[in-house]
Amino acid sequence: MTVASSPLAFRQLVRAGRFTAQTAGQCPGYTQGNLAIMPGEYADEFLRFARLNPKSCPVIGITKVGDPAVPELGEDIDLRIDVPGYCLFRDGEKVAEVPHLRELWRDDLVGFVIGCSLSFEEALLEGGVPVRHIEQNTTVPMYDTNRPNGTAGRFGGMGVVSMRPMTAAQAIRAVQITSRFPSTHGAPVHLGDPAEIGIADIDAPDYGEAAEIRPGEIPVFWACGVTPQQAIRSARLPFAITHKPGHMLVTDVRNSHLAVF
Amino acid sequence: MTVASSPLAFRQLVRAGRFTAQTAGQCPGYTQGNLAIMPGEYADEFLRFARLNPKSCPVIGITKVGDPAVPELGEDIDLRIDVPGYCLFRDGEKVAEVPHLRELWRDDLVGFVIGCSLSFEEALLEGGVPVRHIEQNTTVPMYDTNRPNGTAGRFGGMGVVSMRPMTAAQAIRAVQITSRFPSTHGAPVHLGDPAEIGIADIDAPDYGEAAEIRPGEIPVFWACGVTPQQAIRSARLPFAITHKPGHMLVTDVRNSHLAVF
Numbered sequence: 001m002t003v004a005s006s007p008l009a010f011r012q013l014v015r016a017g018r019f020t021a022q023t024a025g026q027c028p029g030y031t032q033g034n035l036a037i038m039p040g041e042y043a044d045e046f047l048r049f050a051r052l053n054p055k056s057c058p059v060i061g062i063t064k065v066g067d068p069a070v071p072e073l074g075e076d077i078d079l080r081i082d083v084p085g086y087c088l089f090r091d092g093e094k095v096a097e098v099p100h101l102r103e104l105w106r107d108d109l110v111g112f113v114i115g116c117s118l119s120f121e122e123a124l125l126e127g128g129v130p131v132r133h134i135e136q137n138t139t140v141p142m143y144d145t146n147r148p149n150g151t152a153g154r155f156g157g158m159g160v161v162s163m164r165p166m167t168a169a170q171a172i173r174a175v176q177i178t179s180r181f182p183s184t185h186g187a188p189v190h191l192g193d194p195a196e197i198g199i200a201d202i203d204a205p206d207y208g209e210a211a212e213i214r215p216g217e218i219p220v221f222w223a224c225g226v227t228p229q230q231a232i233r234s235a236r237l238p239f240a241i242t243h244k245p246g247h248m249l250v251t252d253v254r255n256s257h258l259a260v261f
Numbered sequence: 262m263t264v265a266s267s268p269l270a271f272r273q274l275v276r277a278g279r280f281t282a283q284t285a286g287q288c289p290g291y292t293q294g295n296l297a298i299m300p301g302e303y304a305d306e307f308l309r310f311a312r313l314n315p316k317s318c319p320v321i322g323i324t325k326v327g328d329p330a331v332p333e334l335g336e337d338i339d340l341r342i343d344v345p346g347y348c349l350f351r352d353g354e355k356v357a358e359v360p361h362l363r364e365l366w367r368d369d370l371v372g373f374v375i376g377c378s379l380s381f382e383e384a385l386l387e388g389g390v391p392v393r394h395i396e397q398n399t400t401v402p403m404y405d406t407n408r409p410n411g412t413a414g415r416f417g418g419m420g421v422v423s424m425r426p427m428t429a430a431q432a433i434r435a436v437q438i439t440s441r442f443p444s445t446h447g448a449p450v451h452l453g454d455p456a457e458i459g460i461a462d463i464d465a466p467d468y469g470e471a472a473e474i475r476p477g478e479i480p481v482f483w484a485c486g487v488t489p490q491q492a493i494r495s496a497r498l499p500f501a502i503t504h505k506p507g508h509m510l511v512t513d514v515r516n517s518h519l520a521v522f
Binding site: 187191 | 429432433436437440448450451453454457477479522
């Protein structure tokens with residue numbers, strides 16, 4: 001399953017066009033990041049949005065204007081070619097999926113790398129908390145909520161959450177584990193009754209696939225990286241790029257190094 | 262409300278017989294402890310019971326045999342006279358409440374001081390989590406559960422929990438806050454459905470008073486210091502002494518010094 005011996009070796013496969021699949025399970029122990037690229041004129045506003053919504057939008061890397069490097073996440077990283085799939089948006093509409101950005105990159109673009117739940121799921125498993133959608137090899141269920149994001153200019157909208165079912169004792173343990181990782185969404189934002197955060201039907205996620213909630217289990221909800229993606233779409237930027245869902249940037253940063261205590 | 266300027270000054274009032282009430286609210290910021298005194302022949306077994314059940318029975322001080330001092334909790338502490346009320350048990354039955362142990366103390370006795378929830382409730386309030394039974398000036402509701410304690414010789418029985426109602430977001434925050442205080446019961450042991458831990462009627466606590474659970478709130482359950490008291494009673498020791506409920510030992514240890522991170 002693992003195709004490379006290191007994040008660098010993995011990125012070299014991606015650059016060569018020899019890895020184009022989802023990145024879950026690749027380079028275990030290393031942080032993977034969501035990607036958001038936009039013209040520099042919107043970048044300061046987006047950074048303020050991220051600052052206002054740190055649980056859903058934890059920025060772990062930012063490029064300089066026009067420079068696709070993110071040296072804090074890996075000396076060689078080039079956001080134009082290091083992600084195995086990209087989505088191109090114009091005026092808030094997805095217009096294409098592309099394998100690289102060699103032709104699309106522009107000297108006014110700024111790239112944001114945002115922490116993702118793969119990191120804390122690894123910590124949950126190591127901490128003895130099973131993760132249903134990993135066990136069942138499905139996509140985590142995600143839901144629109146009735147909780148408004150902090151708004152910065154054109155970036156706003158409502159929060160999106162991911163859900164993992166578990167027992168109450170596991171939920172308590174999961175709070176402890178994920179609290180250590182504020183840069184990958186941190187502690188849950190809700191647990192128990194889905195209606196409290198505006199979710200009408202837990203079996204009908206807005207994104208991803210439904211996850212079975214067994215007797216004695218409760219749903220536990222985390223802030224989700226789809227939140228900034230939705231904010232970017234609803235801001236209707238004339239030009240924006242994200243990673244293709246599930247196709248992340250694999251960085252040189254160890255998940256364990258993101259732990260705050 | 263506060264009657265003394267320091268734990269030492271407070272203990273001097275207790276020794277003089279001038280303070281005989283419950284200790285909640287006295288010497289804010291300082292750790293209060295539950296008390297269990299028994300003949301030394303049972304002490305090693307009780308310590309093993311405590312070790313097996315650290316969340317309900319977090320030992321923060323132990324005396325030498327026959328010596329009522331606990332210098333790690335306060336240089337001057339004398340367990341015979343520093344607690345504002347004691348219960349005397351013979352063969353597991355409560356036979357008297359006494360104001361001091363001057364006549365009852367024996368040279369074979371060992372005293373245990375056990376961390377209590379007053380410490381973490383102070384941390385909850387400081388952390389922005391309201392505590393219903395403090396707001397309403399009632400006794401925290403406590404319940405027998407269907408969760409067996411770890412057993413050491415004659416000490417066993419079922420776990421007892423205390424309950425505080427709060428919103429899910431407050432419960433997540435409460436897990437973070439109380440996880441820092443393993444020596445005062447630590448993180449919750451359960452949240453949500455009371456039936457999962459054998460509680461049939463949340464409005465009918467086995468000890469203390471019922472607490473209102475408002476719409477949007479869930480019950481959150483912590484291991485409780487009544488657990489070791491019940492274990493001592495059910496072990497039917499020929500002779501044992503505990504503090505009178507609510508009448509704790511006030512120590513020189515700051516609550517904040519008990520935090521593990």
